Amino acid sequence: MCSLNCAITKLIHMETLTKSSESILFSQTFLKAWSLHLKRFNGLLDVLGDDVLAKQTAPGRNTGTYLLGHLVAVHDGMYSLLGFGQRLHPEYDAIFLKAPDAPNATYPAILTLREQWTSVNARLTEKLEEMAPHEWLSRHAAVSEADFEKEPHRNKFNVLVTRLTHLNYHWGQLVYLKEGSHE
Amino acid sequence: MCSLNCAITKLIHMETLTKSSESILFSQTFLKAWSLHLKRFNGLLDVLGDDVLAKQTAPGRNTGTYLLGHLVAVHDGMYSLLGFGQRLHPEYDAIFLKAPDAPNATYPAILTLREQWTSVNARLTEKLEEMAPHEWLSRHAAVSEADFEKEPHRNKFNVLVTRLTHLNYHWGQLVYLKEGSHE
Numbered sequence: 247m248c249s250l251n252c253a254i255t256k257l258i259h260m261e262t263l264t265k266s267s268e269s270i271l272f273s274q275t276f277l278k279a280w281s282l283h284l285k286r287f288n289g290l291l292d293v294l295g296d297d298v299l300a301k302q303t304a305p306g307r308n309t310g311t312y313l314l315g316h317l318v319a320v321h322d323g324m325y326s327l328l329g330f331g332q333r334l335h336p337e338y339d340a341i342f343l344k345a346p347d348a349p350n351a352t353y354p355a356i357l358t359l360r361e362q363w364t365s366v367n368a369r370l371t372e373k374l375e376e377m378a379p380h381e382w383l384s385r386h387a388a389v390s391e392a393d394f395e396k397e398p399h400r401n402k403f404n405v406l407v408t409r410l411t412h413l414n415y416h417w418g419q420l421v422y423l424k425e426g427s428h429e
Numbered sequence: 430m431c432s433l434n435c436a437i438t439k440l441i442h443m444e445t446l447t448k449s450s451e452s453i454l455f456s457q458t459f460l461k462a463w464s465l466h467l468k469r470f471n472g473l474l475d476v477l478g479d480d481v482l483a484k485q486t487a488p489g490r491n492t493g494t495y496l497l498g499h500l501v502a503v504h505d506g507m508y509s510l511l512g513f514g515q516r517l518h519p520e521y522d523a524i525f526l527k528a529p530d531a532p533n534a535t536y537p538a539i540l541t542l543r544e545q546w547t548s549v550n551a552r553l554t555e556k557l558e559e560m561a562p563h564e565w566l567s568r569h570a571a572v573s574e575a576d577f578e579k580e581p582h583r584n585k586f587n588v589l590v591t592r593l594t595h596l597n598y599h600w601g602q603l604v605y606l607k608e609g610s611h612e
Binding site for chain 2: 413
């Protein structure tokens, strides 16, 4: 026969397992979607040559080079925003976030941007995989403690959702560099 | 002094609250993002006139009309996929999902598509708001019970994530109909 303490301990253990199993499923489901989207997006990058990426995605619209640099800047920025540590390329905000695409601007070589896109996402995804499910619901660096208390949905998970939708937004544009597709 | 049963009841109540508070936060955070994205996307639709939506988003690419119909078809399909009941426009799959945009095809009037886009999302979001957090992690209609047991991430939440990224993909294309923007 189990004592009161023993029963409570068992119950807490059981409930904690159930509790974390739901949070684990939410975070793992999202993480799988995150990785799958990145993998498929990289599949598109692989078939677009450097000469193609250098072109405008539509007349008068951003080039593939600019969009790739923009995505490197945004995903690199997630690293510090999510509290993982220092980002790698803070200087990219000036040219790929605050300034529009400019025909006379000097941008890093496309090969460099491709490599940075890969490394930025590799270190980011590694940290995401280490993050405990409840941390997904914690405050990110761009919201104050006071604001977070009033608006708990401004959490790390929300950053991940909006960055994934952001990737898809520009993905839909980059695909216009692929000839003869209906996508 | 609380009896064993009473202590257990209290504990279950406490733990259930904690458990559901995490699941509620995951689902509510996503639901807020879902609604905000739809609201902002509808803001774009509002500034694009019917004559503009009828144009190709880029040379040789899908028209705004086709993309709007495509989005109506996909979001309408979510209703039955998530087990909420019968969808409204199953006939749209043939023209907006299985067939590409065709210059000679006859499509519904843009005004009709705009109204359907609004009503399809209204009934969908209403159901999403009623859905209990643990239901987000349950099986959707396109995965078998056996497959779901092996791959629990193929749940309703995953459908929501992939449909939100899908919306953003085409949003990035529709924005090309807006003149003089850098988006």
